[in-house]
Every structure is written in structure tokens, then in C-alpha cells.
Amino acid sequence: KSIVQALPVPSGAEWVWGHEKTVFMKEPGRACREWIHIHGLTFKIKAAFRAPDVLVLGDPLGITHILQKKVYDYPHSEVVRPRVARLLGQGLGWVEGEAEHKRMRHMVSPSFSHENIKAMSQDIAVASVQVIDNLTLEVQGSSDGALINVLDWTAKATLNVIGRVVFLHDFQGGNSDDAQLILNARRRGVGPVLQYAGFLTLMLLRRFPILNKLPISAIQSQGLAKTVIQSGVAHEMIRRNEALVANKQLQQKDLLTRLLSAHSTGKLSHEELLEQISTFVVSGHETTTQTLGFTVFELARHPVVQERLRTELAELGHEPTYDDFQARLPYLDAVLKETLRLYPGLPYMERTAIRADVIPLREPVRLSSGELISALPVLPGQVVLIPIIAIQRLDAVWKDADTFRPDRWLHDLPPSEALCTGWANTLAFSDGPRSCIGIRLAIYQYKVILTQMMDRFRFVDSGADIMLKVSSSLQAWDSAAIEKGPCIPVRYELL
Numbered sequence: 001k002s003i004v005q006a007l008p009v010p011s012g013a014e015w016v017w018g019h020e021k022t023v024f025m026k027e028p029g030r031a032c033r034e035w036i037h038i039h040g041l042t043f044k045i046k047a048a049f050r051a052p053d054v055l056v057l058g059d060p061l062g063i064t065h066i067l068q069k070k071v072y073d074y075p076h077s078e079v080v081r082p083r084v085a086r087l088l089g090q091g092l093g094w095v096e097g098e099a100e101h102k103r104m105r106h107m108v109s110p111s112f113s114h115e116n117i118k119a120m121s122q123d124i125a126v127a128s129v130q131v132i133d134n135l136t137l138e139v140q141g142s143s144d145g146a147l148i149n150v151l152d153w154t155a156k157a158t159l160n161v162i163g164r165v166v167f168l169h170d171f172q173g174g175n176s177d178d179a180q181l182i183l184n185a186r187r188r189g190v191g192p193v194l195q196y197a198g199f200l201t202l203m204l205l206r207r208f209p210i211l212n213k214l215p216i217s218a219i220q221s222q223g224l225a226k227t228v229i230q231s232g233v234a235h236e237m238i239r240r241n242e243a244l245v246a247n248k249q250l251q252q253k254d255l256l257t258r259l260l261s262a263h264s265t266g267k268l269s270h271e272e273l274l275e276q277i278s279t280f281v282v283s284g285h286e287t288t289t290q291t292l293g294f295t296v297f298e299l300a301r302h303p304v305v306q307e308r309l310r311t312e313l314a315e316l317g318h319e320p321t322y323d324d325f326q327a328r329l330p331y332l333d334a335v336l337k338e339t340l341r342l343y344p345g346l347p348y349m350e351r352t353a354i355r356a357d358v359i360p361l362r363e364p365v366r367l368s369s370g371e372l373i374s375a376l377p378v379l380p381g382q383v384v385l386i387p388i389i390a391i392q393r394l395d396a397v398w399k400d401a402d403t404f405r406p407d408r409w410l411h412d413l414p415p416s417e418a419l420c421t422g423w424a425n426t427l428a429f430s431d432g433p434r435s436c437i438g439i440r441l442a443i444y445q446y447k448v449i450l451t452q453m454m455d456r457f458r459f460v461d462s463g464a465d466i467m468l469k470v471s472s473s474l475q476a477w478d479s480a481a482i483e484k485g486p487c488i489p490v491r492y493e494l495l
């Protein structure tokens with residue numbers, strides 16, 4: 001019998017839903033925060049449809065153990081993996097098994113090195129400014145402070161950047177037909193009705209994984225952006241560049257060239273090529289879009305922070321270079337870290353143990369027998385939920401955890417042993433061998449797009465009430481206009 005049975009369990013489990021509906025219905029992370037407050041960092045919850053109990057792990061030592069040391073023994077759970085396939089494709093984020101994952105990661109990682117991002121930096125700025133110019137026209141066209149859905153524009157900017165530097169493709173500032181198809185698919189894929197349908201489906205899938213094989217429309221439609229990319233623009237990207245790669249006319253280290261080279265030498269089939277392209281187009285722009293949106297939202301609500309950031313940028317005295325962005329803008333770094341602490345693009349991570357293991361704990365947990373343990377044995381098949389958003393908003397660790405306060409990153413960080421070991425002591429990009437491969441590009445494009453916007457506009461709070469929802473990634477909705485899909489309305493004033 002698994003020792004997980006003897007872990008503390010919150011009250012209030014429902015017969016059909018266990019605790020999972022509570023996790024879903026409350027604001028993201030809220031239920032787990034409350035339970036951590038009562039039971040500590042390690043406990044179990046009841047799963048929906050009487051599936052086996054889920055181990056909830058908020059313990060930093062335990063999380064580092066899983067993500068850094070044993071990540072190949074804890075693949076994505078049966079619920080998550082098919083969803084990754086549907087949303088992104090069967091690419092790097094989907095592949096499991098140490099040998100296969102390392103092979104794929106090795107194939108693509110040089111495209112995301114420091115050196116390569118530096119080489120792309122000029123192109124990133126050009127692709128971004130193309131969109132910011134259009135945004136400026138839009139704002140100029142409105143009389144008093146345009147009300148902008150920030151996500152519409154950050155999505156265009158990030159897609160334009162990814163297209164240009166990763167795929168040698170021109171999305172025309174997010175206005176080309178193919179860009180519009182991708183951006184619309186993104187909006188439709190996460191409407192409120194589908195979100196509830198998605199939740200129900202996920203719960204059913206946990207209990208009956210066989211359902212993954214059925215063409216249920218609520219599940220399948222989640223993959224719309226992927227489908228649009230794989231059936232459209234990916235073919236064009238391949239067609240236009242294939243001959244150049246074969247003739248060795250393209251020597252760059254951009255991802256598309258690397259993938260096409262692997263294809264031309266038989267290391268990657270045509271189908272695998274399509275799966276990788278959709279994976280990187282979607283993951284390359286979706287989370288950065290949200291992160292930028294949340295930053296603008298918080299800067300609008302915190303004018304003092306906004307002005308301080310603008311001052312830091314102005315004091316630099318010139319447009320930031322690649323090296324400036326790396327080392328000379330500490331407050332900008334703090335703003336990014338604080339945004340990703342409060343709004344991690346991936347708010348929950350779910351893994352399943354495939355081998356028996358013992359998870360070390362920093363904070364001991366008391367079993368129902370009264371025994372206090374700091375090493376937790378788990379059996380194969382155990383589902384582990386890592387509630388990233390709850391961990392990053394614990395008052396016991398962060399004090400004023402819900403407050404957007406970039407200063408904490410400069411002066412009063414919690415002690416490192418209370419924190420995780422990923423980037424900036426958060427799990428925003430995960431941790432270990434399967435952490436985000438696009439981290440450098442994500443951070444760089446975030447900084448370029450944000451500073452270009454800051455240079456032209458003041459962000460003013462629109463008073464909108466923003467609701468957070470999890471639809472695989474963390475989404476923001478305007479609670480007064482849910483039908484619009486993901487939306488962060490902010491007033492943009494020209495400077």
C-alpha cells in the first residue's frame with residue numbers, strides 16, 4: 001500500500017469530483033494555497049471520478065528532486081501528454097524517454113543559445129517595431145486614450161518575432177492571412193464554454209485514458225492553432241526553404257534550418273517536422289504574449305513602478321543593446337520576475353511516477369499514523385501535482401504574496417532554501433533537463449517588445465476586472481466581457 005494514502009487530505013471532497021472541481025472553480029492556485037496553509041507543503045487530494053489520489057507537492061526540495069534529478073522517471077501525466085500533443089504537436093514538449101528527449105533537445109538547442117539570440121537581436125527589434133508602429137497608428141487614431149486589448153498586440157508582436165527569427169517567415173506584423181488564422185484560432189480555443197467542456201473532459205480522461213483515442217470535439221478543437229499551422233503555413237515554411245538547405249545555401253543556426261537539415265539527412269520525418277514547427281510556433285508566442293499582457297496590466301495599475309521603469313530606461317541614454325538587456329537594466333529584470341511569479345504561464349504541472357521512488361522533503365509531513373517523515377516513498381503510477389502558481393503566491397514565503405512589488409527582487413527576497421531552484425528561484429520556466437528551451441528568446445523578446453511600447457505609450461488602468469483562468473496556460477479574461485476570450489483592456493496614451 002502506498003504511503004500517499006496516509007498523507008493529510010483536505011476536507012470537502014465531493015463524491016464525483018473529489019477536490020478537482022474546487023481547484024478548477026476557484027481562482028488559480030487559491031485552493032492549493034488554502035490547503036498548504038492548513039496541511040503544509042505536501043498532502044494529497046481526491047481525484048475526480050474516484051481515480052487514485054493525487055499527491056500535491058509544494059516542497060522545494062521535493063520539486064527539485066523530481067525536475068532536476070529524476071525528470072525522466074516522472075513523465076507528463078496521462079492527462080497532460082495528449083493535451084500537449086493536441087495543443088502544440090508531438091514535438092519536443094511531448095516526447096518522453098531520456099534517450100529520445102535528449103536526442104531531440106540536442107537537435108534544436110543550439111538555435112536558442114546566448115550567441116544565437118544575440119545574433120538575432122537586430123531582427124527581433126525590427127519584427128517587434130513593425131507591430132508597435134501599427135499599434136501607434138491605432139492609438140493615434142483614437143481621441144482620448146485608446147482602450148487596447150493588450151493581448152491582441154502582444155500576440156501579434158511575439159508571432160511576428162518568432163516567424164522572423166525562428167522560421168524565416170514574414171507574418172507581416174501579424175496581419176498576414178496565416179497570422180490571422182493562428183491568432184483567431186488562439187482566441188477561439190479558450191472560450192468559456194470550451195473551457196468548462198475542457199475541464200470535464202480532462203477529469204474524464206484522468207479516469208478513462210482510453211477516451212483520448214475518441215474524436216471528441218471538445219478535446220479536438222483545443223488543437224485548433226496547431227491544426228491551422230500544420231495544415232497551412234508550416235508547408236509554406238518548408239517549401240520555401242527546403243531547396244536552400246539542400247544546396248547548403250542556408251548556414252544559419254535558426255531552428256527551421258536545423259530542422260530542415262535533420263529532415264534532409266533522414267533524422268526527422270516529414271510528419272515530425274510538422275509537429276516540431278507547430279510546437280515552436282505555438283509555444284514560442286503564446287506564453288510570452290500572456291506575460292507581456294500581465295506586465296502591462298500591472299504597470300497600468302502601478303504608475304509609480306511604471307515611471308521608475310521608464311526612468312531606468314531613460315537613464316541608459318540610448319536604445320538598449322543586447323548587452324544592456326543582459327546586465328544593465330536591473331529594474332526591468334525585477335518587473336519580469338515579479339510578473340512571472342504572480343502569473344506563471346504554466347500554473348500547474350502534472351507528472352506521473354513510472355518507478356518507485358523516495359522524494360526528499362524540506363518540510364517534514366505528518367502521516368495519519370502520527371509519524372513525521374521527511375522522505376516520501378511513492379509507487380509507480382502515482383500522479384504528482386506541482387501547483388506552481390500557489391507556490392509562488394504563498395504568504396508564508398512571500399509575505400505580501402498577491403502584491404505586484406518588483407522591489408522584492410532587489411532588496412528582500414525570501415531565503416533561498418524556501419524557494420525553488422529554477423530560473424530566478426521560480427518554476428516559471430520549470431527546472432532541470434526539461435525546463436523551457438526557449439527561455440533566452442522568451443526573455444529577450446519580452447524585453448524588446450515591452451521597452452518599445454514603454455518608449456511610446458503610458459499605460460493607464462482601465463478599471464477592468466481581470467479574471468484568471470487556466471486553460472492549460474494561464475489566461476486573463478475581462479469579467480465584464482467574457483465572450484471576447486482572453487482580454488486585458490488597458491488605456492494607451494501617447495507620450
Ligand code: HEM
Binds near residue numbers: 441
Ligand atoms: C514567458 C514565456 C515562456 C514561459 C513562461 C515558458 C514556460 C515553459 C515551461 C514552464 C515549460 C515546461 C513545461 C512542462 O514541463 O510541461 C516550458 C517548456 C518548453 N518551452 Fe517554454 N516558456 C516560454 C517561452 C517559450 C518560447 C519563446 C519557446 C520557443 C521559442 C518555448 C518553447 C518551449 C519548449 C519547446 C518546451 C519543452 C521543452 C522540453 O520538454 O524539453 N517556450 N516552457
